Amino acid sequence: MSEFFEGMAEIFEVDVSKISSEFELHSGEAAWDSLAIVSTIALADDCFNVMLEGKALGDCQTIADIEKLIAQAKKA
Template sequence: MSEFYEGLAEILEVDAAVINSAFDLHSGEAAWDSLAVVSTMALVDEVFNVMVDGQSLGKCATVADIEALVDAAKKA
């Protein structure tokens, strides 16, 4: 999971130390916008070898929500 967290921190332009399952994607410190969603889709594909839906990903509020999408995609 650390490779994913590090990549997500880079996408969101925050320190990797603050990324965890409870991290709020809509907090003032995160840059969760359409570019971040597309970049996260590519990161998920690279790290977990699954594709997630962009609209569903854009609705995620926390990193745990992204992790749930990834888990669902793995089971599909």
């Protein structure tokens, strides 16, 4: 998960120490926009070899929500 958190820190342009499962995607520090969503799709593919749907990602509120999507995609 470390590589994933590092990638999320890059996407949001914040220090990796700020990234955790509880990180809020719609906070003042995060720009959860279409570019961030597309970047997260690519990151999940690179880190976990899963393809996430943009609409499902758009509904996420925290990184924990993204982690749940990844876990579901791994099972499929």
